[in-house]
Amino acid sequence: CSFYRIIAEVFYHILSHIICDAGKEQCIFPLSEPQDLFQASQMKFDDFQKDLRKLKKDLRACETQAGKVYQVSLEEHIQPFKDSMEQFINQAKIDQENEEKSLTEAHKSFLETAAYFCVKPKMGEKEVSPHAFFSIWHEFSSDFKDLWKKENKLILQEKVKEAEEVCRQKKGKSLYNIKPRHDSGIVRTDCIIIIIILLLLTFSFSLFFLHFVCTLS
Structure with a gap:
């Protein structure tokens, strides 16, 4: 509890002195939402790779089936089907390659990020999984958001009290300066x-x- 209190005090200092909108309605939570981090922890790179391999296999099957249609179709009936299908398949291949490249880059960036934060693979795992990495941040973000709400509310209450005191002082001065009529x-x-x-x-x-x-x- 004492450690938690120390963290709360440090957090309060950061919130009140660094974040300029602290205590205001427009104050935005500075971290990723806990729900987003939870969803990220459920991802698996293996599943994405399997999905892309399946899409690639389905695309080859589609191309093969389209070729069979070209062979059995009469010359006067083959257009505009052939041109449309070839355009679709060529664009699908480009999109497929781009997705595979993006997944490879994302996987590499994830492992570099995990290494930067000194997160190591669990026993029996070859590399750090999204679940192992993002679960830590999900827990941290959840606790952080709880403190965020409490401390932001306290700062708001303090600002309201300060504003009321300023109004009270100004009102007292104005009453003092008013001349009797x-x-x-x-x-x-x-x-x-x-x-x-x-x-x-x-x-x-x-x-x-x-x-x-x-x-x-």
């Missing part, structure tokens, strides 16, 4: 300005009135 909705400073203007007008009117009285005298 009268029932009429006018801010006190505006009232003071209006009073000063009225006093100035009153003073000006008083001066004008005194000047007018002096003039009459």
Whole structure:
């Protein structure tokens, strides 16, 4: 449990400091899905090779059967069947060769990858099988995804709390800076300005009135 907790803490650090979308809905699981790895572990290169050999055998049989049809068909009836079949068979041979080449390259890359991760064949096996290799990664990805969901949820909760705290602080500052208003909705400073203007007008009117009285005298 303590070891698992250490792994969880390391994972939390990586998730919160390295993965920029951590805690967000668009945060994408960075590994292959456990289900995909499980399906990969069920593959066998021998089965693929057998399937390709069977396809090659069926293609030869198809070519032989088409040749028999050419021989028994009248010249005026042989087209466009002959051209279509020859085109189909030639393209099928090309596709067959490409698939065999791709399988050989994939098999080679798989063995190189297994050697890179120091995975060795089991007792009695000539080489590492996809089941032996991908089963390890399937287990790792499953545990990783469980931690991913838990820690991502915790980070999301922390970000929500931080956002709420920021809003609370901003709200407190805005309430502190709001100036009291009268029932009429006018801010006190505006009232003071209006009073000063009225006093100035009153003073000006008083001066004008005194000047007018002096003039009459």
